[in-house]
Amino acid sequence: MARLRKPTGQDLMRLDAIAKHLNVKSRFEDRSFGADVASACLARIAPVIDKLLPCAGEKIALGLGEHLCLTFEEVHGPHDIVELEDRYFRGKKEIGFAQLRGELRQPGVDALLFERMNAEERAPDRWVAVLNLQDTAAKAYWNRFHELSHRIAEPPQGILPFRRHQFEASNPVEALIDSVAAEFAFYGPAFRPIVQRLAMRNSLNFEVIEAIRDSYAPSASLLATIKAVVKYWPRPAAAITAEFRGRVNSRDEDQALRVTPQGYNDAAGLARLAFFPNMRVPQGAPIDLAFQTGVAQDSLEHLGDWTTSQGKGLTPLDVRTAARRLGSRVYAVVSL
Amino acid sequence: MLPEKYDRIEVGRRIKRLRQTQDITAQELAKRSRVSAGYLSEVERGLSAVSVDKLMQIAEGLGLSLDDLLGEATKTVSGENVIPIPAALSAAADQLNLSHRATLTLLQGQRSLTARRSKAEQGEWGVDEWIRFYDQVKNYLPDC
Numbered sequence: 001m002a003r004l005r006k007p008t009g010q011d012l013m014r015l016d017a018i019a020k021h022l023n024v025k026s027r028f029e030d031r032s033f034g035a036d037v038a039s040a041c042l043a044r045i046a047p048v049i050d051k052l053l054p055c056a057g058e059k060i061a062l063g064l065g066e067h068l069c070l071t072f073e074e075v076h077g078p079h080d081i082v083e084l085e086d087r088y089f090r091g092k093k094e095i096g097f098a099q100l101r102g103e104l105r106q107p108g109v110d111a112l113l114f115e116r117m118n119a120e121e122r123a124p125d126r127w128v129a130v131l132n133l134q135d136t137a138a139k140a141y142w143n144r145f146h147e148l149s150h151r152i153a154e155p156p157q158g159i160l161p162f163r164r165h166q167f168e169a170s171n172p173v174e175a176l177i178d179s180v181a182a183e184f185a186f187y188g189p190a191f192r193p194i195v196q197r198l199a200m201r202n203s204l205n206f207e208v209i210e211a212i213r214d215s216y217a218p219s220a221s222l223l224a225t226i227k228a229v230v231k232y233w234p235r236p237a238a239a240i241t242a243e244f245r246g247r248v249n250s251r252d253e254d255q256a257l258r259v260t261p262q263g264y265n266d267a268a269g270l271a272r273l274a275f276f277p278n279m280r281v282p283q284g285a286p287i288d289l290a291f292q293t294g295v296a297q298d299s300l301e302h303l304g305d306w307t308t309s310q311g312k313g314l315t316p317l318d319v320r321t322a323a324r325r326l327g328s329r330v331y332a333v334v335s336l
Numbered sequence: 337m338l339p340e341k342y343d344r345i346e347v348g349r350r351i352k353r354l355r356q357t358q359d360i361t362a363q364e365l366a367k368r369s370r371v372s373a374g375y376l377s378e379v380e381r382g383l384s385a386v387s388v389d390k391l392m393q394i395a396e397g398l399g400l401s402l403d404d405l406l407g408e409a410t411k412t413v414s415g416e417n418v419i420p421i422p423a424a425l426s427a428a429a430d431q432l433n434l435s436h437r438a439t440l441t442l443l444q445g446q447r448s449l450t451a452r453r454s455k456a457e458q459g460e461w462g463v464d465e466w467i468r469f470y471d472q473v474k475n476y477l478p479d480c
Binding site for chain 2: 007008009010013092094095098099100103106107108109110111112113114115116117127145146147150192
């Protein structure tokens, strides 16, 4: 996970506005702030989702969008841009949509959120989130919930003295919104029973993760699904990724296959199952084998074999590691 | 447009908190803002009435606009939010001889894109960008 940068003045004002909007008493500086904001959002929105249950993630996104007057539009190619311009710019005289083509021409734009000027207050498309899926659809599911979470957590934009433009993983506001999105994208009362039912008869591996993804959120990314499954897995579990890179402070130095912890469940904390960020993967470990051979691994290993360059070791646990390489990255789940 | 009234104590607190969050000492902010440290201290404690010019200097020292600095304190006596028009839009409106209403509609249109999720940073629009936007939407503006 990206290290958060220090909040700027604008970040701080947005964080304060979120706290005020949700009636959260803590402030960004307080340890409990993230959890307090997520709880406040859940308290507001859970009754809406609970009416939809039992259902899967995609339906929750649609139901929340309806509740929040937010419509999702997907752009897969130039024809979709033309269609949206016709519908909103020329059809509904929403001049903001004149920016659509130019925005989507820029590299790295994942989503745009419009608040329509000419919409009735409760119009179902008062807010329009345009998801740019021209290069990849991998983030579509998560971006839906991210945009919904902005609508849930933040006061209406008109009240704010600033606009949000940029997403960076290290941005403290976006990280906060992502933590809210995690609550809704894999909503506990709907998602936990699916995970726990499969956990009764299976160990944690990618077949189980894929089965859960297929039944709950087929369009979710692998990483988002892994993190959510680990969170609700009833036994100690960790999600990690690994890439070939150098030291934290000197990316070109001492390059090796190194891990990034992506998430743990509460049981992992009790079992002291944890990895040091950026530690090397030992040669011959399942993650290393998946990286070297490209063949998915699912086997037992002893974490006592993992040590840092300073000689620090992991808790010597016997664990099961499932690892799969996609591109230059290895995704892994480690469980007891 | 300048706020006719604002909460002096609230603004002072806000300045202090923003300064502390950015790890800037009062002396450093005073230097950046081209005001004396004693004056800044009084402003932060809400003891001193502060002119808009000085507030703009302090906002600049904090890397913010006056609008950002004042936030919700930016209300007129009637309670309505002040709508600041960016300097570049103002210059474009002068060039294009736009009415106030058309200028505000242009601003509202641009701001109806409330968020973009992107790794790339986007700066404020310059005069040329406002004129280009005007050319695209002029048939939908009032009084045009």
